[in-house]
Amino acid sequence: MSLLSAIRAELGMIRMTMSNAVRLHKTVGVRVGPSSGSGPGVMVGGGAPVVVQSMTMTDTADAKATAQQCIELAGAGSELVRVTVNTPEAAAAVPEIKRRMLDAGCTAPLIGDFHYNGHLLLTRYPEAARALDKYRINPGNVGTGKRRDEQFSMICAVAVENRKPVRIGVNGGSLNQELVMAKMQENTDRRLGMTSEEIINECMVLSALQSTDLALECGLRKDQIIISCKLSRPRDLIAVYRDLAKRTSQPLHLGLTEAGMGTKGVASSAVALGILLNEGIGDTIRVSLTPRPGGDRREEVYAACEILQALGLRSFSPSITACPGCGRTTSSTFQELAERVQGYVREMMPAWKTAHPGVETMTVAVMGCIVNGPGESKAANIGISLPGTGESPNCPVYIDGEHAMTLRGNYDELATAFQKLVDDYVERKYPARRS
Numbered sequence: 001m002s003l004l005s006a007i008r009a010e011l012g013m014i015r016m017t018m019s020n021a022v023r024l025h026k027t028v029g030v031r032v033g034p035s036s037g038s039g040p041g042v043m044v045g046g047g048a049p050v051v052v053q054s055m056t057m058t059d060t061a062d063a064k065a066t067a068q069q070c071i072e073l074a075g076a077g078s079e080l081v082r083v084t085v086n087t088p089e090a091a092a093a094v095p096e097i098k099r100r101m102l103d104a105g106c107t108a109p110l111i112g113d114f115h116y117n118g119h120l121l122l123t124r125y126p127e128a129a130r131a132l133d134k135y136r137i138n139p140g141n142v143g144t145g146k147r148r149d150e151q152f153s154m155i156c157a158v159a160v161e162n163r164k165p166v167r168i169g170v171n172g173g174s175l176n177q178e179l180v181m182a183k184m185q186e187n188t189d190r191r192l193g194m195t196s197e198e199i200i201n202e203c204m205v206l207s208a209l210q211s212t213d214l215a216l217e218c219g220l221r222k223d224q225i226i227i228s229c230k231l232s233r234p235r236d237l238i239a240v241y242r243d244l245a246k247r248t249s250q251p252l253h254l255g256l257t258e259a260g261m262g263t264k265g266v267a268s269s270a271v272a273l274g275i276l277l278n279e280g281i282g283d284t285i286r287v288s289l290t291p292r293p294g295g296d297r298r299e300e301v302y303a304a305c306e307i308l309q310a311l312g313l314r315s316f317s318p319s320i321t322a323c324p325g326c327g328r329t330t331s332s333t334f335q336e337l338a339e340r341v342q343g344y345v346r347e348m349m350p351a352w353k354t355a356h357p358g359v360e361t362m363t364v365a366v367m368g369c370i371v372n373g374p375g376e377s378k379a380a381n382i383g384i385s386l387p388g389t390g391e392s393p394n395c396p397v398y399i400d401g402e403h404a405m406t407l408r409g410n411y412d413e414l415a416t417a418f419q420k421l422v423d424d425y426v427e428r429k430y431p432a433r434r435s
């Protein structure tokens, strides 16, 4: 066997091992939604593709603004959308939020996030309980002592009555302190030698599993329960979810509880979620990014979609390949063009994904010079190679690996012409569905 063949064989084995590693944690499938007349619902777990979800940051009592943000998040790729239900006014607004979403053709299941008073709001606002497609319960925030189990059971009873699934969502920042104290004492008494991080991590898992048992005792079925155990540090999150995956077959919602802002938040989430997802752990994800003041909430959806797409688990949107730029190109044209194409694709995707099935697999390249430009452009479905410094001012365009034409002109002319070529490619390659 030649050296090249041996390397190819080895690479083939590695690829097989990687693909076999994906989706190893077998979980029960939980269908979220639909409430009446709101589409097919979304399957979480049970071998279904990993689902993206997000959460609004509007005041839920403002039904118009919240519905609008739900619609925008769903349009960006969020398959489940969660709103906080924290006050009587918020609970009262839920049916209108759902109605506005449906009126706009948005069938993404709507989830209510409850803390402290969920048992009261869900029983006093039965229309909200019916309109929501899933309830999130934080076992650390449903009360203390005996009232904790009673109030938790009240929420489960509403879920049973309305046939809704729940997420038992444990958070590091609001962990059941009675459980933590008991485990700390046990660690001291029995000289177990566990670190405080190990005790917290163990308590996270125990809280989720004990609450799952209680939910089952209350009459919920296994196919109505999703679990999460969110922490803010990636290494802790990875340890906790590996443990959870060994101890439960309930579907798992992955996410850091406070990923942080910008690059830090995206990098932390990509590391933590990427490692777990590549081990087959995780059925739905949320990337909890802190937006800049006035920032776009959809960034967290884009980040979640990119993580799944980078791992080869889902395709949400055409991928844009752009080189990082270097001293060979001092013009910013290729950066501006890459940004414009990325923005255009995101803007068009809500319409494209229904009208042009398969468009999410399209690849587009925008490259800065002759070194890698033609090669990457040929490898994409449609690519443009811009001239680097000192190169002749020609921009060859490649379509499905063939040189199709050469564009020339200033930035606006190039951008308009290339955008038109992308549009034409989408129309031709991913024909519209017949209605």
Ligand code: SF4
Binding pocket: 323, 324, 325, 326, 327, 328, 329, 367, 368, 369, 370, 371, 372, 373, 388
């Ligand atoms: S393609 Fe050209 S401009 Fe872009 S990073 Fe490579 S060498 Fe630099």
